[in-house]
Amino acid sequence: MKFSFKIQQYQTDAVNAVVDVFKGQVRPAQDTSYFFDPGRLVPVKTKKAKNSNGYNLFQQELDEQEAKQDIILGYANAPIKLDKVQLLENIKLIQGNNNITPSKELIEGQGKCSLDIEMETGTGKTYVYIKTMFELNKQYGWNKFIIIVPSVAIREGVKKSLETMEEHFMSQYGKKARYFIYDSKNLTKIDDFAKSNEINVMIINNQAFAKSLNEEKNKEGRGGDKGALIIYSERDEFGSRKPIDVIAKTNPILIL
Incomplete structure (x- = not known):
């Protein structure tokens, strides 16, 4: 079954109100890129022997792998160039036009x-x-968004909405958004989020910031450090990186 969406003027007005907050922001000529950190490489074998110079072969193997590694680019939202005064003036103008x-x-x-x-x-x-995400991308080139929801049910509903509206927005903007649900057991999707220069949307429920305990510190009866959340802790399976650091590097726009 294919859904048909009727564009309502009040919805368009709401979108334009957000876009106009950043009036004066110049879209960069090209996407904002940075050198992506792939994390620490895992060696093929563990070698405890040392060479004639006393250098650990385990470390030598890592260095040789890293030397061969290609440079990878990540993509981030360009920073907002407007100062506080200009942003506030834009907001006041919008509020005045809407009797706020x-x-x-x-x-x-x-x-x-x-x-x-x-x-x-x-x-x-x-x-x-x-x-609004599509319009912000069109006007200012921003392409990294995180939707934070209060429950699993709403999280699934948002994903379904993105899926249902995919063709509708494709017909309007000529592009689709890449979207996924954050899963602490599949952190590689965060890398895909960071490395893509398309519109990327991460959907995450706020419990992930409060209940994703560090499983490594919860093993073997150690009790675990309940303050060490997965999203904030260095993960061996994620190249000894913190997921939150990789996410933050993209300078995302948060939608709550």
Whole structure:
């Protein structure tokens, strides 16, 4: 069954309101890239012997592998170039046009600024923020987004919405979004998220920040360090990197 979506003006207005917050931001001529950290290589064999120079062959093997490794690029959202004054003026203008009491200051702490977009139940909030991602990509080139949800049920619903609306937004923007659900047992998807220069969406429920305990520290009756969450801890199976560091490097836009 194929769904047909009717574009509502109030939804378009809501999308434009978010896009206009960053009015004056210049889209970069090319995607913002950086040298991607693939993590620490795992040796094929463990060699405890040392060569004539006393150099550990285990380390030598790693160095030889790393020397042969190709340079990999990751892609990140270009930073917001607007200063606080300009951002706040943009926000006040939007608020004035919508009969909202103007903000006195920016809400910071989670990045350059935090925005609240209020819509009533049943008015298509999910559609609006998915369309907003496409518009932010079109206008400013931003392509890394993380949708944070409060439950597994909503997480699955968001994934289904992205799947259902795929063709609709393909017809409007000529591209599709790559999306996946964060899974601490399959961290390689985070690498794909970081290395792709397409629109990429990670869906994660907030329990992942509070309940993904470090399994390595929970073994053999050690009790574990309950403060060491998987997303914040160095993982052997992830090249001894912290998943949160790889994610943060992409400078993502968070949608709660």
